Amino acid sequence: MKNLNLKSARAAKDxxxxxxxxxxxxxxxxxxxxxxxxxxxxxxxxREICRTLGKTLDELFWEDEE
Amino acid sequence: MALGKKKxxxxxxxxxxxxxxxxxxxxxxxxxxxxxxxxxxxxxxGIAVENGRCNVYPIQNALEIKENGTYQIESxxxxxxxxxxxxxxYILGPSGEEIFAETxxxxxxxxxxxxxxxxxxxxxxxxxxxxxxxEAFWKEHNLTSxxxxxxxxxxxxxxxxEYSISFNRIGISAITWGVIFGFIVGIxxxxxxxxxxxxxxxxxSEYDERQILxxxxxxxxxxxxxxxFNILIGMLYVIEMDIPVEIGVLxxxxxxxxxxxxxxxxxxxxxxxxxxxxxxxxxxxxxxILVFNTISIIINAKSGTIVNNGKLAVGSLNIVGAxxxxxxxxxxxxxxxxxxxxx
Numbered sequence: 001m002k003n004l005n006l007k008s009a010r011a012a013k014d015x016x017x018x019x020x021x022x023x024x025x026x027x028x029x030x031x032x033x034x035x036x037x038x039x040x041x042x043x044x045x046x047r048e049i050c051r052t053l054g055k056t057l058d059e060l061f062w063e064d065e066e
Numbered sequence: 067m068a069l070g071k072k073k074x075x076x077x078x079x080x081x082x083x084x085x086x087x088x089x090x091x092x093x094x095x096x097x098x099x100x101x102x103x104x105x106x107x108x109x110x111x112g113i114a115v116e117n118g119r120c121n122v123y124p125i126q127n128a129l130e131i132k133e134n135g136t137y138q139i140e141s142x143x144x145x146x147x148x149x150x151x152x153x154x155x156y157i158l159g160p161s162g163e164e165i166f167a168e169t170x171x172x173x174x175x176x177x178x179x180x181x182x183x184x185x186x187x188x189x190x191x192x193x194x195x196x197x198x199x200x201e202a203f204w205k206e207h208n209l210t211s212x213x214x215x216x217x218x219x220x221x222x223x224x225x226x227x228e229y230s231i232s233f234n235r236i237g238i239s240a241i242t243w244g245v246i247f248g249f250i251v252g253i254x255x256x257x258x259x260x261x262x263x264x265x266x267x268x269x270x271s272e273y274d275e276r277q278i279l280x281x282x283x284x285x286x287x288x289x290x291x292x293x294x295f296n297i298l299i300g301m302l303y304v305i306e307m308d309i310p311v312e313i314g315v316l317x318x319x320x321x322x323x324x325x326x327x328x329x330x331x332x333x334x335x336x337x338x339x340x341x342x343x344x345x346x347x348x349x350x351x352x353x354x355i356l357v358f359n360t361i362s363i364i365i366n367a368k369s370g371t372i373v374n375n376g377k378l379a380v381g382s383l384n385i386v387g388a389x390x391x392x393x394x395x396x397x398x399x400x401x402x403x404x405x406x407x408x409x
Contacts, residue, residue, distance in 0.1 A: 026274035029336035039276050 001037045005060050009053045010035075024048045080261050087254045090247055104137075105129050106232040107189060114224045115150055115195050124192040131233055134184050139166050139177040140232040149227060150220020154192040154203040157231075160185025167207035169200055171217055179236055189231050195219055245380070259351045264342045271340030280337025281328075288328030295320040311378040319386050326390055333397050349398060352391050359388040 010020050010031075017035070021028045026045065033039035034049075041049070046061050053060070107129045113122050131137070141155060149171060156167040165187070166177055194200045196219055204211060264271065273281065299316055302309055309316065332338035339345055362384040366372050371381030 027277060027336070027341050030274050030276040033276060033336075042275055045275060 001063070003035050003037060003060070006049065006053075007035045009055050009060060013053055015053075020049070020052060023052045076261055080258055083254050083258045083261075087251055087258070090250050090254065104233060104235045105131060106230060109189075109191065109229045109231075110226065111191070111229065112224065112226050113149070113151065113193050115193075115220055116222055118195055118219065118221050120151060120193040120195045122193055124190060126188050126190045127231075128186050128188050129231065129233060130186050131182055131184050133235075135182065136179050136236040137182045137233045138179055138236060140175075140230075140234055141168065141170075141177075142174045142230040142232075143170075143227050144172050144174050145225060145227050147225070149225040150195075150218075150223045151225075152194040152200050152217055152219075153227070153229070154194050154200070154207075155229075155231070156190050156207050158188045158190070159183070160187065164207065167209055169194065169203055169209065176234070182233070187233070191229060255355075259354075263344060263347045263351055264340070265344050266342045272342045273337070273340050277337040277340075280335040281332055284328040284331040284335070284337065287331050288324040291327040292320055292324035295323055310376060311382075312374065312380065314380060315378050315382055315386075318383055322386055322390050326393060329394055330397055333394075333401050345398075349395065352395055356388055356391040356395070359384045359391060363388060 010017070015023075017031045018028045021031045024031070024045065025048070030039065030041075030045075034041055046057055050057055050060055107127045109125060109127055111122065111125060113120060115121075139157065143153060152169050152171050153173070154167075154169045155173075157165050159165045160183060165180065165182070192203065194203055197217075200217070203209070260271070299309075299320070311319070329338060339348065363372075366381030366384060369381070371379055372385070373379060373382070
């Protein structure tokens with residue numbers, strides 16, 4: 001399932017995938033894979049992304065039941 | 067006062083490695099490409115026997131040894147048709163002393179190892195057409211036989227025999243030196259390429275957590291491919307199928323195949339290029355390796371080391387390497403095309 005929350009949070013900060021990847025210390029392809037739902041990141045990387053984008057884990061990685 | 071350890075910069079590392087590589091190549095050039103210490107003489111002789119007598123006088127030829135050392139004398143005369151006489155061979159050293167003697171109708175053998183001095187050696191061939199002549203030769207050259215001559219001498223006949231006498235120097239061959247130094251230069255070259263390819267100061271490739279997972283899966287597929295390849299080759303050997311490839315070439319080709327499987331998976335799953343690697347530099351580096359391989363193929367083709375006794379020999383590994391490089395470059399190009407289309 002696509003992670004649209006992450007994509008929109010990144011866009012809101014006016015960041016490219018490459019910018020976010022560099023700040024989080026991962027490759028652009030990894031951010032792309034997370035956004036496309038092809039890869040489930042470890043909790044360590046989730047926290048790093050949240051810290052970089054100023055969001056909580058719930059906001060970026062918790063799926064609403066509805 | 068403790069001295070601080072100063073870390074080498076990337077440029078300094080590259081220069082050091084290039085110097086090291088040149089030094090290794092120079093040693094190789096001095097040791098292996100230097101003059102061959104072995105020598106061979108070939109004599110082609112027409113011999114006729116009439117009424118049990120040979121009408122050809124004994125012949126002799128000179129062979130020069132340029133350096134003192136341990137040698138083996140390789141004598142070969144193996145005419146396709148049976149000949150009706152026995153050849154007596156003896157070799158005299160530089161001061162006239164006899165160092166080797168043998169009689170045989172047909173021969174393809176190597177002597178025991180012997181220490182020989184530099185100088186000119188004379189090779190003498192005599193054609194023995196009767197038991198009496200053969201036994202006289204034995205007596206003259208201190209040879210012994212348990213059963214005496216058992217050869218059936220012909221009364222009449224004409225034959226052409228090619229005699230090949232070689233003095234083979236015992237030591238590490240040029241091919242062995244080539245493999246050793248090629249391996250060392252290869253390691254140095256790979257390390258230099260890693261330094262050039264990586265964008266940071268570190269020569270170590272850095273992968274993120276997803277890439278590490280992808281690479282682990284890639285290695286798994288590579289391992290499975292190698293296992294299947296080895297099983298296939300093992301089965302072919304069990305059923306005694308003649309494979310026109312030397313075993314060493316097969317083994318290394320299997321490793322290259324498994325690497326290709328792993329690389330293909332990693333490239334398509336974006337786990338091949340490290341975060342600190344410049345893709346353009348990787349492509350250039352692979353192209354350079356491809357050029358080196360192509361040059362090696364040409365050299366091997368000229369020196370005849372690609373095929374040995376009808377089987378693909380160690381020289382053919384450069385062809386396998388070149389095919390692998392072309393394959394990787396094609397896979398990188400396909401992946402780049404797919405990515406561009408998706409964007």
